[in-house]
Amino acid sequence: MIKNLLFTLLLAFNFTFSQNTIGTTQISEGVYEGYTLFTVSTETYLINNCGEVINQWTSNFPPGNAVYLLENGSLLRAGRTASSDITFGGQGGVIEIFNWNGNLTWQYFYDTPTMRQHHDIYPMPNGNVLILAATIVTNAEAIELGRNPDLLSETDLYNEQIVEVTPDGFNNATVVWEWNIIDHVVQDFDATKSNFQDVSLNPGKLDINFLNGGSGSSNWLHFNSINFNPVLNQIVISSRNLSEIYIIDHSTTTAEAATSSGGLYGKGGDFLYRWGNPQAYKQGTESDRKLYGQHYAYVIEPGLADENKIMLFNNGNGRSPLFSEVYVLNPETDSRGVYSYTPDSAYGPLNPDYIYSNPVNPTNFFSGILSSAQRLPNGNTLICEGINGRIFEITPSESIVWEYINPINSNNGNIKIQGDDPSNFANTTFRGIKYGTNYAAFNGKDVSPGEPIELNPNLTECYNLSNPEFKRNQLIVYPNPTKNTVRIRTDKIIDKIEVYNILGSKVGQSNTKVVDLSTQLDGIYFLRIYSNSNTISKKVIKR
Template sequence: MNTQNSYDGYTLFSPRFTVDTYLINNCGEIINQWTSNFQNTGGEFLMEDGSIYTSNLERNSSLLLNGVSGRIEKKDWDNNLLWEFSYSDTDYTLHHDYYPLSNGNILMLVAHRMTETEALESGRNPSLLPQEELYDERIIEVQPIGLDQGIIVWEWRLWDHLIQDFDTSKENFGVVSDHPELLNINYLGDSEAIADWLHINALDYNENLDQIIISSRHLNEFYIIDHSTTTTEAASSVGGNIGKGGDFLYRWGNPEAYNQGSTSDKKADGQHNVNWIPEGFPDANKIMFFNNGRNRTYSSVEIINPPINENGDYEYIPNTAYGPTESEWIYTDPENPDNFYSSFISGAYRLSNGNTLITNGAVGEIFEINSSATIVWKYINPLPFNDEAISQGETHTGTPLTFFRSKRYSPDYSAFSNKDLSPVGFIESNPIPENCELFNILSTEQYDRLPAVSISPNPVNDIMYINNNKNKTLQLEIRGLHGQKFPIQLINNWVDVSHLNTGIYIVLITFNDKTLTKKIIKT
């Protein structure tokens, strides 16, 4: 589905567990494609120079953790491998998310195994260690070296910022409600007592603030930390621009986690893709997240406005919960909230025109809404895992056609400078391209001035007639679904198509530099 109200651009996504990453236009036509020798796990970045980062599966660890990646690759526009980095071994692994910095380094989420002894010494309740281990979450900043190496130039460990009120004889003992800057090692949220008690699933970076945000699905919270620290300061409670070291500067979603609320005060519910809205966009510097709603029957996309001061710190009144008390913007399906639900993965990004691009990951659907919550663009993943492509919009009853998330890039993004952006066909079989070029080229006023043109018969066998009741001078072009052009000759108002093979074709009809498209079936 494509309408004239959609934000014109190019959408980047990787169907999960395939090896391909695609860039498509608003018509669903492939603009570029990258291929790896490793399965995609989701999370792609198109850089200003046209290169791309992808997250790929290389499982060398034995951690019991969903969302493992283990590998990041960088390729140029032409799919040449520029850099590959594996960070996965028995006791640690890359997972879920990462963020390329403007200095060329990359922030990465890493899970590390902590032994039963280490967990108990840190104050974990022994009854909450049935797997006899616990995972620490870390953020590492990697400087790429050569073709397949990298050095860690900065590190933050959640394990350095814990509190517990269970055992006075162990580390980190204190009053949980007095220390919202620390994480209670014995709070489970919606998780069972498993090693992956946090399940951090998102990472984003704000360059203006030099701050990082991460999201815990199991604890139903997200946290902001200071990136301006040294690694030594990041392990402490002092240093950095804000002076608080690696402690939480802000947290939101579930005040019960730091004993400043109850279950009824929880706002986040298994959320994903927490991100800052970029500078210059509507609602800039606010925080958007996909609220999966795994404990309810519907999902939502929400925006909060954190109480940040001019110094980049966040206002907090002792013995209360961090504000705001509610999200200031919430999208749910306007007809029935139950119509929009993804219990896992998924994401959402604000676009520069105020529209919002939403990835309903569990069902493999990307759609765009405008400020009135009207869907103005939609795309269904046509690639089931290990299956052949299906028709656009076709219901698939087998393996889920899932996306981790997707991004939309403006046509004036520098990555596209001097690049061939000619479409090269479609991913799916039997695409639905009617009016795609029309919507991208013409305004409503221009569309109204198009001559009334129709094609008959359709399906067509040998002779196709162009019915033009305003007798405008037209130019015709016929293309296959993979972009190939076929020679034709328009004689008066008819075209001989008998030389075409049986199948579906696109007819481009142009007059006065204005173009519309029609689909024909050749029998």
């Protein structure tokens, strides 16, 4: 009877003060004022920090996968077609532009039996669009390029291609620049082929026989992001399967981009820089490897903290134990943007300038696929833990000041109810990007907030943030959900914390601001927090 009464009281108290499980689950002072863009199913959402929808765009296609908000307020989005010719994770096929009001203004299919857009696109400053695509290379062509026939497990091989197009009318485009990785491969397997060279002495080219432990499938490279650096006129590329990032010259002509000469840097379309896995060009071993299936490598914009350095999300896929990190690395360059390199060695730096991982237990932060990290103008970093549909913002001191859990089932587009456990449905999110409220796209636009995406939303904590008393006394439990440990962030003195399971039984106690749930079964728990003569209850999900 006492247990049931206690449980009822806990539930009643928790109903008023509990944290959300989806949508905006955490917000505190120091969060960057802006709107976050992400896409799931056929919908693309722009939300404020409370999770309220500022704008929404609807396509006929699921993600394909990147999405960007242009300075004029239009949405640039890649969509996934029903094509079955070139298929692998991240496939796309169509690029669309919608105006602020949701009207489709441009639709361009880059999807034939021999080529298909996938993963990423990028809006160029001149209005053009970069497209990342896979194209078909036959096995016979691959062997002629020096591929070991024993490393061909399918009927063809995918070349990775970047094309720049100028939109033309409603559904056309003109290709104005092109680059193909297959023009920059080297090998030391077959001396009868023209590209037979010492791989270790040619870091500007890709060893066509290095598979990083892969199977030799068609999708041997799996490029998953491209990004343009306008300061140096360079393109940053991420290869998930080879666990490397590359930088190439965009100033070349298409003809030069197929060679090893020409352009601002005199190397044509060869790599200007590479990093992450030096064994790929025989300048290291597995112990020298830094990247594991990384995503979203880009150069931080001038004027921001760590400007001109490279930020990326290091997924950690394929290592043990499994955990993810955010890296900031600083390649050494001269004033012309030429990367420092000592012949017959690996590109530096030896280690990143900065690494973020979960401060309590690295394995609590992991997304084997998808994901992104973005430096914000106030010095914070926005991180998308894609496999878990989690977007969160950290300060330079690594305090979490905002967290959002995607409330949409990414398999069927169904929207969940506030309070639902996000571990019970797929809510994968390819990328999350935040735009400041002063971004040009919002000039003259109606940015009045609508309802949050999730059903039966609870905005109490977000609205209370504007209350000075709340700001002074706020109490936040994080991370929530958790795998092992939760922490209490508050300026109050904590006397003790009691832990109750869903049956109302007390299962633990802590006299600090850290609560260890590692020995408890997965499920819902209630923390009863005592501070002076006050108590508050918080619901925690362990999974």
